[in-house]
Amino acid sequence: MELQVQPKLIIHGGAGSSLHGKGGLEAVRRSLHTVIEEVYSLLLSGATASEAVVQGCLMLEDNPRFNAGTGSVLQSDGQIRMSASLMDGASGRFSGVINISRVKNPIDLAQFLQSSPDRVLSDFGSAELAREMQIPSYNALTDLRLQEWIQERQDNFKSTMAGVVAEPELLETSNAGRGTIGVVALDASGKLAAGTSTGGKGFERIGRVSDSAMPAGNYATSNAGVSCTGIGEDIIDECLAARIVVRVTDGMSLKEAMQRSFREANENKRDLGAIALDASGAIAWGKTSEILLAAYHDGEKVGDTLEWTGNELIGYC
Numbered sequence: 562m563e564l565q566v567q568p569k570l571i572i573h574g575g576a577g578s579s580l581h582g583k584g585g586l587e588a589v590r591r592s593l594h595t596v597i598e599e600v601y602s603l604l605l606s607g608a609t610a611s612e613a614v615v616q617g618c619l620m621l622e623d624n625p626r627f628n629a630g631t632g633s634v635l636q637s638d639g640q641i642r643m644s645a646s647l648m649d650g651a652s653g654r655f656s657g658v659i660n661i662s663r664v665k666n667p668i669d670l671a672q673f674l675q676s677s678p679d680r681v682l683s684d685f686g687s688a689e690l691a692r693e694m695q696i697p698s699y700n701a702l703t704d705l706r707l708q709e710w711i712q713e714r715q716d717n718f719k720s721t722m723a724g725v726v727a728e729p730e731l732l733e734t735s736n737a738g739r740g741t742i743g744v745v746a747l748d749a750s751g752k753l754a755a756g757t758s759t760g761g762k763g764f765e766r767i768g769r770v771s772d773s774a775m776p777a778g779n780y781a782t783s784n785a786g787v788s789c790t791g792i793g794e795d796i797i798d799e800c801l802a803a804r805i806v807v808r809v810t811d812g813m814s815l816k817e818a819m820q821r822s823f824r825e826a827n828e829n830k831r832d833l834g835a836i837a838l839d840a841s842g843a844i845a846w847g848k849t850s851e852i853l854l855a856a857y858h859d860g861e862k863v864g865d866t867l868e869w870t871g872n873e874l875i876g877y878c
């Protein structure tokens with residue numbers, strides 16, 4: 562197939578503090594690179610940006626290492642409630658589900674809602690939709706997440722968030738980070754899309770709403786697309802994804818928009834990260850947290866940010 566535009570792809574598996582053992586790092590790298598390679602080949606064979614984003618989110622949701630779908634963190638009452646959203650930059654449509662339980666892939670519902678007149682559904686409505694779509698009931702709980710919750714309960718829920726990835730060695734420091742997933746794609750016809758899916762920050766009170774199903778945490782236009790991770794309240798306060806995308810839409814380069822937005826987030830002492838693409842094919846990532854688990858395909862090679870622990874706030878290529 563002849564490509565009008567060289568496709569680009571960037572994904573993340575959360576942000577937080579250190580990844581601890583090398584074993585964890587290599588395992589996370591393998592997981593992210595497998596998704597990048599499979600989804601990038603879809604883009605090369607003509608998948609739209611939205612289709613690629615949904616497939617990437619499905620694969621990351623199915624990986625118990627990340628805090629989305631299977632392996633989602635538990636809320637304060639020991640239940641899993643997940644949120645996911647999809648934004649198609651070409652149509653300018655945002656859709657999502659908030660605090661849904663007992664489904665395997667929340668991103669499937671976000672995709673379904675793209676063509677619905679009611680595009681963001683909360684808990685009860687999203688459960689009704691799952692029933693209408695005849696999605697089988699699914700338990701996303703893993704042993705590691707249950708142990709993490711039991712330990713937090715013994716400590717009286719002192720952590721601000723759950724661990725970035727579910728690794729046994731991370732349980733000793735369960736507030737190591739976050740593990741939401743996100744995908745941003747530029748397809749062969751130059752269209753952009755962004756998707757984000759999460760189990761939330763972990764140990765939160767019932768009814769807390771994550772940024773992941775809001776334009777603050779996931780946003781795309783025909784100019785740029787962004788998916789965020791980190792403390793949802795910080796992302797909402799910065800309105801980070803929309804802020805970066807609007808800056809690009811108003812004429813800043815992606816690099817400038819990321820630099821300025823992350824400088825501001827840092828000054829405001831936020832704890833967050835983001836991945837981004839623009840329509841010209843620029844790729845960028847940023848963090849105020851210690852680490853960002855992101856990987857990308859620039860058309861020639863796969864790269865990742867797993868060992869990027871410096872003080873710079875953004876990176877790009």
Ligand code: ASP
Binds near residue numbers: 741791
């Ligand atoms: N942003 C997510 C939330 O606050 C958590 C994360 O990124 O891991 O719900």
